[in-house]
Amino acid sequence: MDTRKLVIHESDGRYISTNLLHVITGVATQIQFDDAISGAISKVSKMPGLDLKTTYHAVLVTDRNGGTFGYGHIWFDDTRIYNMMLGKNPDGSPRTEWIEDPDWKPKPLDFNVKGMSWADIEDLDECPKIRKDLPPLMKLDDYPYSPEQVDLLMKHPEFEVAPGKWTVGRTKVPDIDGVYEHNIIYSSNVHPDITAMDIKRFFSRYSLSKRKGTRIERGQQIEDTYPIVSMRYNKVTSKTSVMVTFDPSTREAQFALKVTRVSKIKAAGREHVVIFDKFKINKSPEKK
Numbered sequence: 001m002d003t004r005k006l007v008i009h010e011s012d013g014r015y016i017s018t019n020l021l022h023v024i025t026g027v028a029t030q031i032q033f034d035d036a037i038s039g040a041i042s043k044v045s046k047m048p049g050l051d052l053k054t055t056y057h058a059v060l061v062t063d064r065n066g067g068t069f070g071y072g073h074i075w076f077d078d079t080r081i082y083n084m085m086l087g088k089n090p091d092g093s094p095r096t097e098w099i100e101d102p103d104w105k106p107k108p109l110d111f112n113v114k115g116m117s118w119a120d121i122e123d124l125d126e127c128p129k130i131r132k133d134l135p136p137l138m139k140l141d142d143y144p145y146s147p148e149q150v151d152l153l154m155k156h157p158e159f160e161v162a163p164g165k166w167t168v169g170r171t172k173v174p175d176i177d178g179v180y181e182h183n184i185i186y187s188s189n190v191h192p193d194i195t196a197m198d199i200k201r202f203f204s205r206y207s208l209s210k211r212k213g214t215r216i217e218r219g220q221q222i223e224d225t226y227p228i229v230s231m232r233y234n235k236v237t238s239k240t241s242v243m244v245t246f247d248p249s250t251r252e253a254q255f256a257l258k259v260t261r262v263s264k265i266k267a268a269g270r271e272h273v274v275i276f277d278k279f280k281i282n283k284s285p286e287k288k
Helices: 030-044 079-085 118-123 147-155 196-206 252-260
Strands: 015-024 056-062 068-076 096-100 129-133 167-173 180-190 212-217 220-225 228-234 239-245 262-267 270-275 278-281
Touching (some): 068 079, 180 252
Antiparallel strands (some): 228 239, 262 270
């Protein structure tokens, strides 16, 4: 059965992350996605002098039934890998060099130099430099199509994608509706074995802010680092909900949600699936 619902998707918004990439994946599977990423990291990690942090988290965007939409996201803990994946140097500078113009030809000896300065005349005999783009240090290798994937592409002629290739770009997020708080993500049902510290540990990689906030514990305000986790048990539903608060001066919650909607969180020696599918409702939205 065809479980993929391919869409032509572009990342759009005014805010960008220096860790999170948006990738057009086509008919690729999660295994093919991970294989391409780990293969690219394996090659670049051998470069001398870099000492890269090679951990990452990659997800294909899917519906609740596991049907993929043809795009996904990669979170790199090392910004240098993010930069190289975009075709830049590890420090984010352009990968270019200046070379002599191969099409340049010196002026003939009888060239009219009347009215020109001596400096300009000397420049006539010097080959100008032009900028040349260098190949990327890192890229995702093409992946082979399975017979099933070929059949799937035949069913989606509107979805144009180069065979086995990936299109990599920045992940962008927009301003969200003022009804919601952009820095607080929410889950309505968390396994009872999971603690606030388990969740804080899981989301810490996505919180890069050095600022601190406050949490409420036994009626007291306590200063804490982001992300700040609060959990609440509902006696009526017998379910525990959780809110994960990021620094409100950032868009870290929006970026984190791109790769954590379906989270596998370790607790008490087991791995539990937690669905973070919404932002917290803002009880006092600003009037526009």
